[in-house]
Each structure stands twice: as structure tokens, then as C-alpha cells.
Amino acid sequence: MDFDLTPEHQAIRTLARDFADREIAPGARERDRSETFPADVLRKMAPIGFLGGPVPEEYGGMGVDMISHSLITEEIGRVDSSVRTTLSVQISLVEMTILRFGTEAQKRTYLPALCTGEIIGCFGLTEPEVGSDATKLRTTAKPDGDGWVLNGRKMWISNGSVSKLALVFAQADPSKGHQGITAFVLERERDGYGSQAIHGKLGLRSSDSSELILENVRVPDSARLGEIGEGFKIAMTSLDGGRYSVAAGAVGVAQACIDASVAYSTQRQAFGKPIAGHQLVAELIADMIVETEAARLLVWRAGQLKDRGAPSTRETSIAKLYASEAAQRAADGAIQIHGGYGFSDEFPVERYWRDARVNRLYEGTTQIQKLIIARFATGIDAIG
Numbered sequence: 001m002d003f004d005l006t007p008e009h010q011a012i013r014t015l016a017r018d019f020a021d022r023e024i025a026p027g028a029r030e031r032d033r034s035e036t037f038p039a040d041v042l043r044k045m046a047p048i049g050f051l052g053g054p055v056p057e058e059y060g061g062m063g064v065d066m067i068s069h070s071l072i073t074e075e076i077g078r079v080d081s082s083v084r085t086t087l088s089v090q091i092s093l094v095e096m097t098i099l100r101f102g103t104e105a106q107k108r109t110y111l112p113a114l115c116t117g118e119i120i121g122c123f124g125l126t127e128p129e130v131g132s133d134a135t136k137l138r139t140t141a142k143p144d145g146d147g148w149v150l151n152g153r154k155m156w157i158s159n160g161s162v163s164k165l166a167l168v169f170a171q172a173d174p175s176k177g178h179q180g181i182t183a184f185v186l187e188r189e190r191d192g193y194g195s196q197a198i199h200g201k202l203g204l205r206s207s208d209s210s211e212l213i214l215e216n217v218r219v220p221d222s223a224r225l226g227e228i229g230e231g232f233k234i235a236m237t238s239l240d241g242g243r244y245s246v247a248a249g250a251v252g253v254a255q256a257c258i259d260a261s262v263a264y265s266t267q268r269q270a271f272g273k274p275i276a277g278h279q280l281v282a283e284l285i286a287d288m289i290v291e292t293e294a295a296r297l298l299v300w301r302a303g304q305l306k307d308r309g310a311p312s313t314r315e316t317s318i319a320k321l322y323a324s325e326a327a328q329r330a331a332d333g334a335i336q337i338h339g340g341y342g343f344s345d346e347f348p349v350e351r352y353w354r355d356a357r358v359n360r361l362y363e364g365t366t367q368i369q370k371l372i373i374a375r376f377a378t379g380i381d382a383i384g
């Protein structure tokens with residue numbers, strides 16, 4: 001067992017940290033205020049390779065391991081969760097899914113363009129009436145000649161309006177229940193494919209969240225991803241990767257809360273000394289540090305398993321659950337330490353708090369993670 005990062009890991013963390021501080025952090029508040037999608041940031045990120053971190057070089061990625069992937073994700077999550085979400089979807093949900101389940105032609109067609117940011121992708125699983133229980137998808141895929149016709153709606157789709165490519169999950173054979181669900185790779189230009197951006201979100205305001213509308217969208221069979229009926233398995237495998245990315249991003253938020261709290265509490269004076277000198281404030285900071293470091297180690301453990309090709313669903317759920325809850329507590333503590341100033345966007349901690357909230361919802365809510373973890377212990381499925 002080794003808790004030290006290799007020199008390569010340290011180098012990639014430094015690269016990501018410098019980029020995040022120089023190119024992402026300065027515009028984060030303004031993008032949040034104006035709900036502006038971070039297209040300019042993505043353009044700058046592409047030449048460094050961060051849009052295709054773990055994708056093998058032969059398909060246009062950097063070919064980094066999963067620990068490096070978590071380090072990049074943490075550093076970006078530390079400064080802007082909206083950018084981090086955009087990236088998590090692009091890499092973990094879209095690129096890695098095509099890499100794992102796509103045909104050679106699909107990989108060659110889409111991965112290089114995704115890794116350079118030439119195209120943005122989205123992942124359409126959730127629907128207006130179906131979230132946690134993804135076995136009950138209502139979007140349909142009906143066979144039609146040598147292709148398929150898709151109908152339905154997808155809800156809360158990150159990158160939905162800005163993407164040129166969508167992974168969409170649809171029911172192709174209702175008689176088979178979730179074993180009828182099939183995955184497709186849709187290109188934006190298809191007739192009947194529309195989107196509607198969602199505004200007024202609590203947080204993640206500069207990340208694009210949209211409803212996808214599919215009305216008689218005709219696709220060739222070559223747009224199918226994986227086998228007919230394999231869609232549910234593909235979605236769950238993708239979410240495992242997505243949860244890892246969310247967990248790493250949440251560690252970044254928690255670290256940002258520590259950094260902001262240390263800076264503020266050592267400057268701000270009350271009762272004749274810096275507030276960091278008051279024990280109840282010191283306790284808030286200590287709690288944040290303990291939980292953040294525990295969360296980071298849980299992420300690294302899951303990452304090590306993934307790098308070894310070992311099963312990691314349980315460990316990924318533990319990391320995602322703990323890191324997302326810890327980030328929320330850290331953000332709450334950071335606001336407390338900032339007093340009234342913590343309630344205004346003059347300081348970033350209120351954004352950390354708003355942005356952290358969604359980590360407990362997407363890619364499987366906190367409740368769903370608990371049910372997965374307990375299922376590994378008891379062998380009994382309490383989800384359905």
C-alpha cells in the first residue's frame with residue numbers, strides 16, 4: 001500500500017492546478033452570475049489534453065491513468081464545479097462509454113473530435129418521469145427498416161443544448177423490461193431532435209442543463225451503441241465512471257472550502273484576535289480537513305482498483321457518497337466562518353455551497369448510493 005503520488009501524478013496535478021487557477025478561477029463568478037457556458041475555458045483546455053484525459057492516445061486522448069484523471073478533476077472542481085461537470089460528462093459518461101462499448105468505427109469517428117472539444121457530448125438517461133429508477137424508461141426505439149425511430153423526452157441533461165452528440169437510452173422491447181433498453185449515439189443534425197435549456201437552477205449555473213426532445217428521430221442501425229437490450233448495463237457501467245468523477249470533483253470543492261476558510265479566518269479579527277484563534281472556528285476547519293482527506297483517499301482507492309481492472313462499483317459508490325456529503329458540510333462550514341460575507345458572492349463560498357448540492361443528486365442520489373453499498377453487504381436488493 002502506497003499513499004504517495006508518483007512524480008508523474010504530482011506533475012499532472014501541478015499542471016491542472018496552475019491551469020485551473022490561471023484560466024478557470026478568474027471568470028467563475030461572472031459565468032455563474034450570467035449563466036454563461038464555459039466555452040472559452042474548454043477551448044483553452046483542449047490543447048493541454050484535459051478533454052480526453054483517460055482516453056488512449058490512439059483515439060486522441062492523453063491516456064492517463066485513473067488516479068491522474070481524479071487529480072485533474074479535483075483541481076478543476078476546486079475552482080469551478082460547472083466546468084468540472086461539463087468535463088465529467090464529456091469524459092466519463094460520453095468518451096469512456098464509447099471507448100468501452102462502441103464499434104471501432106464509432107470510436108474512430110467520435111473520440112478524436114470529443115477529445116479536442118470539436119464536439120461536445122451529452123448523456124441522456126434521465127426523463128421527466130424517470131430518474132433513480134432507470135429501468136422504467138419511457139423513451140422508445142422502434143425498429144424501422146434497417147434503422148430505428150426514437151421518441152421521448154430526456155430531462156436534466158448536462159451539455160444537452162451545446163452538444164453535437166448525444167448518448168440516448170431508449171426502450172426497444174417493453175416486453176423485456178430493462179433488458180429491452182438499448183443505447184444509441186445520436187448526432188445533433190437529425191430531424192426531430194431538439195433541446196430546451198433549463199434556467200433558474202440553485203447552482204451549477206454556468207453548466208448547461210437541458211431537456212432533450214426526440215420526435216420521430218430516425219437513425220440507422222449503425223447508431224446503436226452495444227447490443228440490442230444492452231443499454232441498461234451500459235448506462236450503469238457509465239455511471240460508475242461518472243460517480244468517480246463526481247467524487248473527485250467534490251473533493252475539489254471541499255479543498256476549496258478549506259483554502260478559503262484558512263485565508264479568511266487568519267485575517268478576520270474578532271474579540272482582539274484572528275477568528276482562527278477561536279476554538280470553535282478552529283474546530284470547523286479541522287473537521288473540513290479530516291473529511292476532505294478521508295474523501296480524497298476513498299477516491300484514490302477506487303481509482304487504484306479501476307487502474308488494476310478490479311471491480312470497483314462498491315468503492316466508487318462509497319467515495320461518491322462520502323465526498324459529496326463531505327463537500328456540502330465543508331461548504332456550510334466555510335460560509336459559517338465567513339459570517340455575513342459568506343452569504344454574498346463577494347466570496348466564492350456561497351457558490352461552493354450551491355454547486356455542491358447537486359453532487360448529492362446526480363449520477364445516483366445519496367440514497368441510491370447507500371442502497372448499492374448495503375446491497376454489497378447483505379446481498380439483498382433494497383432499491384426496488
Ligand SMILES: Cc1cc2nc3c(=O)[nH]c(=O)nc-3n(C[C@H](O)[C@H](O)[C@H](O)COP(=O)(O)OP(=O)(O)OC[C@H]3O[C@@H](n4cnc5c(N)ncnc54)[C@H](O)[C@@H]3O)c2cc1C
Nearest residue numbers: 123124125126130131132156157158362363364365367383
Ligand atoms: C444539474 C443536474 C444535471 C444532471 N445531469 C444529468 C445528465 O447529464 N444525464 C442524465 O441522464 N441525468 C442527469 N441528471 C439527472 C439526475 O441524475 C437525476 O436527477 C437523479 O438521478 C435523480 O433522479 P430524479 O431527479 O428523477 O429523482 P427521483 O428518482 O424521482 O428521486 C426523488 C427522491 O426519491 C429518492 N428515491 C428514489 N428511489 C428511491 C429508493 N428506491 N429508495 C430511497 N429513496 C429513493 C431519491 O433519492 C430522491 O431523494 C442531472 C440532474 C441535475 C440536477
